[in-house]
Amino acid sequence: MTPLAGYLLLSALLFCIGLVGALTRRNAIIILIGIELMLNAANLNFIAFWRFSEHPEALTGIMFTIFAIGIAAAEAAVGLALIIAIYRHYQTTNVDEVNQLKG
């Protein structure tokens, strides 16, 4: 079976791809997709460490991942509501053009 390092490297690669998207793209929706990818990479790490741990019956990794998925769903809902509110106000989702705090 694949050693632990394989899963950890896959997770690190996914995290960095999400980071590239969140840091370099202009569109707010793509930035949100990048953040979701980073959260998923962290979940993959949790599950990998749980599977390779010496006491998998403690279920800690699985529980943490379930709660992280729930929080990510809440974050996606609020983030997309914010994007829609910003779009209604500025008529754009380009984060380079959303540059003032004044309404």
Place this chain on the structure above:
Amino acid sequence: MTLSFALIALLTVVAALAAMLLRNLVHCALAMVVAFVGIAAAFLNLDAQFVGFAQILVYVGAVTILIVFAVLLTRGGLAPERSLFSTSWVWGGGVALAVFATLAWAIRQSVIRDRQPLPEPDVTVKQIGEALMTRFVLPLEVIGLLLTAALIGAVIIAMKEAPAGGKREKESADLEEPGNPPSVMPPPTPEGGLS
């Protein structure tokens, strides 16, 4: 490294790259679905069936629908004429590369990198449910509260803004209403006029 892991890793990484680099937003959302399915397959490969299917339900089902709706509501499906990337994309890419190099170096130095898994753990959904109801019951309640708050907050944030001055006009209309006699009198019946 087994063949299944290699295939899953290749699929996930290629789909994630496509989700970050494609031009059309709808294509990005579809590539993101493939990446999420790949991560769910990696969960199944690690014998975490419950989390794998929860991942498919929540991400492939719900989050994707939300993102497609956001694309729909913001006219984002049209590809931009100008550059996709912000002006400081070199710095962003450099930071991401540095993060990956650090992580890969740390994984390489780790003492547990070659650890092989134990025989498959016998984790049933019943056990997960019992743990959720006993040891993890407080986090479960807290996350229920958080999801409720997020639901209400998302609705309030995305609610349509009142146009400027619209509220005042409505108030003045409300003030005038009780004093006014009904302005429209019932028209006289033609029968009464004729007779």
